[in-house]
Amino acid sequence: MNHQARKGSISLLAGALLLASCAGFAHAVQANVEPAAKPVTMGKGLQQAKTYTVSSAPTEPLELATPKLPDLSGYTAEAIAAKIVRSKVGKISVRRMMQEDALKDFIGGDNKMAEWVVRQHGIPQAIFVDDGYMNLKDLAKKQPKYVIETAPGVYLAKLPIVVGRHGILEIDKQTQELRLSQEAGSFLVNDGQLFVRDTKITGWREKDNGPATFNSPKEFRPFLLAWGGTETYIANSKIASFGYANSKSYGVSISQYTPNMAKVLKRPEPTGWIVGSEFSDMWYGFYCYETRDFVVKGNTYKDNIVYGIDPHDRSHRLIIADNTVFGTKKKHGIIISREVNDSFIFNNRSYDNHLSGLVIDRNSVNNLIAHNEIYQNHTDGITLYESADNLLWGNKVLSNRRHGIRIRNSVNIRLYENVAMANGLTGVYGHIKDLTNTDRDIKLDPFDAQVSLIVVGGELAANGSGPLSIDSPLSVELYRVSMLAPTKSSGISFTGILGDRQDEILDLLVRQQKAVLIDPVERQTEMQD
Template identity: 70%
Template sequence: MNGRGVTLLAALLLFASPSVLANNPENGSTKELREAHTYTVTSAPIEPLHLEEPKLPDLSGYTVEAVNAKIDRSKPGSVTIRRMVQQDPLKQFIGGDNRLAEWVRRQRGMPQAIFVEGGYVNLADLAKKVPKQYLSETAEGVYLARLPIVVAHGATLHIDGKTRDLRLSQEGGSFLVNDGKLFVVDSRITAWREADNGPATFRKPREFRPFLLSWGGTETYIAGSVITSFGYDESKSYGVSISQYTPNMTKQMGREEPTGWIIDSEFIDMWYGFYCYETDDFVVKGSTYRDNIVYGIDPHDRSHRLIIAENTVHGTKKKHGIIVSREVNDSWIFNNKSYDNQLSGIVIDRNSVNNLVAWNEVHGNRSDGITIYESSNNLLWGNRVIDNARHGIRLRNSVNIRLYENLSAGNGLIGVYGHTKDLSDTDRDIDLDPFDTKVSMIVVGGQLAGNGSSPLAIDSPLSVELYRVDMLMPSKASGISFSGILGERQEEILDLLVRQRKAVLIDPVESQAELQD
């Protein structure tokens, strides 16, 4: 037996004592803590804990060449200018006096938009068909748009490498809405502040900035491109957004969920770098999201089978680097780098289940590394979670979280921390986002090393299973206490886990009694 492992494990801990948990701000006051259970410690069968290394989606087909192959140029499209009112793709932006007034003020009259219809149009051709006061080429390959541009259902707009920069005027109220197919390849789109002759950099949340939105039934492909300074704090105007129509309009229009790819591109100074809603099979790969305002990558409500892979997300100023929230299920988040974000590096939130979070590098974030909120049945595999300000990996109100072969090291508080919290008195909509104050996890392999207070702690678990976990000294010895209820079983735990090298099951007596009933 490895003497080093025995010495360190015996000196450290498996769980924080009730006093440590009570003083942790994640738990609120001690009144929020559950009544202490009596736990049993037994050896668990090893075979059910065995998992094959997860198979990842093949990314080799997501290339610029594959995007170009999707473009159908066979049918030329047409271009018209007409009023924004009574146009289905624009109802979101003219509903109510306030939103309509935005464009009336900017256009100084009844607002209009440029519509691409009927087939394929590239941007250079589009500019030739529109009066120069609305869309002009200001230098070779540089275009300034002063009206919204709408790609109608059945049409294709192609912004190709001949476009060095499409500048959407902030003063003119320009933005892009895709209701058909949009291709942005080897190009650049910039929200443009004409008064400064430069990008419409962020100043305040509610100030209009140009944006891109793709609706239900659409395809959007952005490859090898740069998008800068999009979005503001208004619905569907966040930056680059992919969204199904509202429920009523979806029934009326019969559109499938939108889809597409974003590959090998860069997004800077966006309100949200990427947002989606009821979107299926979308791919965000190999892209950089830097210095964005609220989120880097933010898939949302009922989006499924997403691939978020090989991206670099850093410098998010208000919240998280990568977050999936509210029933974002059956998705893959792997080989990303998420660092130096204001809150967590990666978050799985609000009943998002059956997701794989694997081989990500998450470091230097100002809150947790990886956070799981009210989202059960997720697998975290082979992540490197290092030097985050709070916990390395944190689970709240989530069960059947499987942690395999992860490294959580040098984080400010706990390497892996599980807890419950009653959210009833918050502003949470319980009907929309239900939760159970239950937590359970399986930790197999990996290393928990040099974290600020302890390698692992959990508050009132339904169960915990541990096997082959290397837990090393915390940076603050005073943060560990191996006393309290689980302290009474310390010798049994260490004997099973270290000397006998067996799996350990820590289970409340109540749950075992329930199994016998």
């Protein structure tokens, strides 16, 4: 089913659920009772049992203005073209890869060196663009032995190509396709400025005379990497069959230098834009590390291996918007992980991915996740792991196999005007978990086993295990949440802490239309020696 057809099917689903809501409304309030004064005791696992009260809460603090999204109008192919400075012709040279800062991550040590020696049948070399501008077509003319024109506008690169610190390389429509040879160990490294426009770059398997399609995680495949201090711009292009499970070699990667080299080189964080392009059969479609102000807009990430879009460690002020991500084979469609802060993820579509559609992970805080369509993923729709202080606004989370929105070990999560419909388990699921015996490095990624939520507006409908389940929260506030079209004949059912006080919560929320606060109080019993 193509993307438009999928969107149509989701719209029809939403319409059907809304029609069914009229029938479900009769079950919405199971009892017309005043809130009981008695507290309820809940909790297990990491925390001592807590006693909770259910009460009405003031609504004014819960009112929140519609968040302002970044203006995307300036991030265009035309704006990228305007950034290219062609006034100074660059210099082309072929040099040994050793002792080059931009290549130390790949050439350091005997084991790494041996791989390139075997591939190049000699001392490893690379083509360098330095001190000015060079077009790929002109580069090929200067190095026809290593960048071979196999058909008009089609070039096969037999060596790595490195854009030097003061170099500018443009690969544009004069290049119909740039093929990076897998057998020869070709790849692209940007240490200056790289512009890819209206073209195609493919990891190429010469023995098959075709793309270097994925076989195994450890098999070398060509890749693109941009280091600290660089600018990388990709527009209206197709990139395919890149990357494997080796550091900085994931596919398209934007990364600050490794910590030891960063201290010496003192390069600023890298940046750039990727707009209107397509990425397929990549180990990671997009990866970044300690990157700032990068824009990923209006792209398609399809049938990639591990992740579609994966910003990582300490990247900040990112914009990830208007992208379509589907068919990721091993993990998530979109994930930000480890202190990716102050960023905007909006108007994306993420569906049919092997795990979650969208993940916020490992202390990534102060992010706005808005107006995304997350549907038909094979586990959760939107997942937050150990990441506090995030706002989810106006997302549509539909027909995912497990939970619609799952929140683990994360506090001050605000869910406003979201729709979670027809997910296999719970519409919104909040819980705590002990990660001691998992692969999570607690020293590197510390967290508190606590969860707290504010859920305002939106709709939680026809989810298989109910609308809401919250396990041992610090607090939960609910206001204006529509919970229609229950899947069970008995009507709406809550689980977790909400289940024990369901009648009171529904009376306040639905009949009285008040805000509900579920809050722990100190236990009345004292421990004896």
